Each structure stands twice: as structure tokens, then as C-alpha cells.
Amino acid sequence: MNKLLICDKSGNKIGLQTRQNVHTKGFWHKGIQLNIYYRGKLLMQKRSVECDIAWNLYDQSLATQMIESDDEDEQKTLKRGLLDELGLDLSLLPKPQKVAGPYKIKKTYKYAPELRNNEFVTLYKIDLDKMIKFKINRHKIDLTEWVDIENVKKDVNSNPNKYTKTFLFWIKKGYI
Secondary structure (H helix, E strand, O other): OOOEEEEOOOOOEEEEEOHHHHHHHOOEEEEEEEEEEEOOEEEEEEEOOOOOOOOOOEEOOEEEEOEHHHOOOHHHHHHHHHHHHHOOOHHHOOOOEEEEEEEEEEEEOOOOOOOEEEEEEEEEEEEOOOOOOOOOOOOOEEEEEEEEHHHHHHHHHHOHHHEOHHHHHHHHHOOO
């Protein structure tokens, strides 16, 4: 299994660690996220209950972490993540546009106080010109749905506990 790239507090690679060690020992690591848009709607995923972090919460279209085989390349991370989580071939999609980041985000969780998720997170987006078919990885995603962006922004205010901390961060910063 590929190990996650870990960083110092400035985002420089210092080694590799297992996912479990990264999240229990609080190592800084890199997260790459992507929102896919089509005609004013955002593709959101509801994370699988099998996930170790933020299970059963709504998140970006893609939320992945940089691993050893990505060679510190964000495009490789996006390509691998899209194929792994949504069964999508990045080469068949419009080119991802960098929206923001990396941002340094520290996250802890009431439901799992032993977890510390310290990430340098970068957000990308893809604007589709036609609908796509995808196949979700049920170990990572329970469901996907196209949602009206303005409705999600309203729902975030009244139901923030339905969403991942990073998704809330991007909304607050105005990147969604």
C-alpha cells in the first residue's frame, strides 16, 4: 500500500508514513481536492462509513491525499484520485483549474478525538461542458449527487454538521 507524503510545517517533504500514522500522530501532509461543476450544479460525494475520517459527511467531488506514487505532482494526484474514487479518466475531462491553496488546515474530530488531520490542502475545479458517467468506489463514497450551489450554501448555514470541515472551509473562503 502506498504511503502518504509527509511534510514539515512549511510544506516541504520530509518522508512517508502510513495513513493511520499520519492521522493519529498528526503529521502534516498534502490534500488535493476537486470540485466538478455542470450547468450551475456541483457534484458532491457523501463519504463512505468505511472512511477513517469524516465518514457519512458531504464533501467535494474529490478529496484525496498525495501518496508516494504521485511523485509530489498534483496532476498525478488528481488523475489517481479521480480514477480511484469516481472511475474517471482525467485525460477525457477538461483541464483542472487551480482555485486556491495550498492552505494549512488543522482538523480534529469530536467523534474520534484521537485523530489529528493536519493538511496543506489545494483546491481545483473542472467545469464540464457535457454530462459524464462515473462509477463510485463504495469503500470511499456512499453516494454522489449534483446539487444546486446556492442551495448548498444555504444548507451549510443551517446544517454544518452534514459537511466535512474542509468543504466548510472552502465555502467560508468563498471558493465554492
